[in-house]
Amino acid sequence: MSNAKAIANTAKLKSPDQAKADLEARGISIAEFARGHGLRYGTVYQVLTGKKKGRRGEAHRAAVLLGLKKGIA
Template sequence: MKALKTREEVLVELDRCGMTISGWARKHDLPRQIVHDVLHGRSKGRHGAAHKAAVLLGIKDGVILVG
């Protein structure tokens, strides 16, 4: 299992790569506000798009079901 990242680590990584939250959200076809809320602790990423964002960001261990 891959080590999980903290929200702060993800924000630093985005900054290091020169990518905005909006750009990352577009790249992964997710609503910007949901990604922003997950990264700033306003959403725990338990369901739906927030879950998908948290898993793709590497801050949550989980499975993304397609279909």
């Protein structure tokens, strides 16, 4: 397990708004985040807006990497 994934699993969970603010504070666009993690832009966007809950598949992986859920990405 990489350090980034280990940190994401032990850190306090974020709300979608907090995750968006975190990306903005780090100067990372949603598209850059998606490309960097091998995710589709639309999936990441839908998870951040609440359209997808991140229960399974790529949406779950996105939610975990964004810090919205606990789990293994």
